[in-house]
Amino acid sequence: MQERILEIGQAAKSALLALQSTEALLDWEVEYLGRKSELNAILKGLKDLSAEERRVVGPAANALKTELTLLHKEKETALRESARDWESEGIDVTAPGAKKPLGHLHPVTTLEHAVEDIFTELGFAIADGPELEKEWYNFDALNFPKDHPARDMQDTFWVSTKKGKDRFVMRTHTSPGQVRYMETHKPPFRVVVPGRVFRNEATDASHEHTFNQFECLMVGEAGEVSVATFKYLATTFFERFFGKRVEVRLRPSFFPFTEPSFEFDITCVLCNGKGCSTCKQTGWLEIGGAGMVNQRVFEAAGYPRGKYQGFAWGFGLTRLAMMKYKISDIRLLMSGDLRFIRQF
Numbered sequence: 001m002q003e004r005i006l007e008i009g010q011a012a013k014s015a016l017l018a019l020q021s022t023e024a025l026l027d028w029e030v031e032y033l034g035r036k037s038e039l040n041a042i043l044k045g046l047k048d049l050s051a052e053e054r055r056v057v058g059p060a061a062n063a064l065k066t067e068l069t070l071l072h073k074e075k076e077t078a079l080r081e082s083a084r085d086w087e088s089e090g091i092d093v094t095a096p097g098a099k100k101p102l103g104h105l106h107p108v109t110t111l112e113h114a115v116e117d118i119f120t121e122l123g124f125a126i127a128d129g130p131e132l133e134k135e136w137y138n139f140d141a142l143n144f145p146k147d148h149p150a151r152d153m154q155d156t157f158w159v160s161t162k163k164g165k166d167r168f169v170m171r172t173h174t175s176p177g178q179v180r181y182m183e184t185h186k187p188p189f190r191v192v193v194p195g196r197v198f199r200n201e202a203t204d205a206s207h208e209h210t211f212n213q214f215e216c217l218m219v220g221e222a223g224e225v226s227v228a229t230f231k232y233l234a235t236t237f238f239e240r241f242f243g244k245r246v247e248v249r250l251r252p253s254f255f256p257f258t259e260p261s262f263e264f265d266i267t268c269v270l271c272n273g274k275g276c277s278t279c280k281q282t283g284w285l286e287i288g289g290a291g292m293v294n295q296r297v298f299e300a301a302g303y304p305r306g307k308y309q310g311f312a313w314g315f316g317l318t319r320l321a322m323m324k325y326k327i328s329d330i331r332l333l334m335s336g337d338l339r340f341i342r343q344f
């Protein structure tokens with residue numbers, strides 16, 4: 001009996017495969033699943049079998065019935081679909097499918113990754129810090145005097161806290177990352193801290209309340225890391241970033257957390273130093289600030305005075321993005337306007 005069930009199954013399946021019309025499918029259904037079909041007769045006759053036989057034949061016959069019913073349904077659908085007259089329904093089956101909108105990274109994020117890749121190749125670690133920062137890390141540990149104008153409400157977003165508790169700010173630069181890193185690491189080391197920073201100021205084409213910076217810190221024993229190290233590293237970085245020959249120029253400046261301090265410029269990558277509207281005909285672009293870490297910052301991080309030497313360097317990633325993509329209004333980057341973002 002079991003063998004017969006197998007045979008019925010094979011016959012039914014090959015017949016189903018061969019048939020091409022709904023009429024033929026109807027005949028097939030009568031023959032293999034109908035009331036007078038052999039399979040149905042077997043199922044009906046189960047009660048007359050011995051208990052032992054029934055245990056074997058019953059499940060096999062039922063399984064075949066389930067399988068054939070399913071196959072019948074599939075064939076029915078397939079025949080119906082192939083019989084549809086697509087053209088009269090106004091459907092062009094050769095038309096290309098509608099493209100699903102696919103997102104991508106923000107241009108500043110893409111550049112952040114590119115910058116991180118270059119620093120990683122140069123042996124730098126990547127560290128992170130909180131955007132809501134203690135006043136201590138954002139200002140005090142970086143040697144900002146208590147009355148420094150940067151602490152002014154006009155420049156800084158202060159977050160209200162209870163009297164006598166730590167005061168918090170939305171970090172105004174990525175430099176607090178220096179102190180946080182030094183607290184948990186011993187020189188020599190090289191590290192970059194990328195991140196968003198916040199300034200309480202009116203926005204215009206070149207000013208924004210939120211933008212992205214990179215902090216770079218390299219520290220070694222006294223005498224190991226010098227301004228020359230910085231200049232070499234900065235040149236190497238920008239040449240890799242822009243993919244062309246770049247010169248770095250240092251100008252004396254002042255920051256509380258470095259001594260000596262300098263602003264640095266690179267040759268204008270648009271005109272290669274000849275002079276254009278972007279560099280205001282000077283041939284140079286202002287990129288950021290740097291300097292040798294002030295010993296008072298080392299002390300704030302818990303290092304003994306005079307034991308180590310290193311440079312700190314900060315530059316605006318947002319500014320680099322504007323340069324690289326020739327974006328004239330910084331506000332576009334944070335606008336959330338997809339028409340703008342989709343161009344990258």
Ligand SMILES: [Zn+2]
Binds near residue numbers: 284
């Ligand atoms: Zn230029």
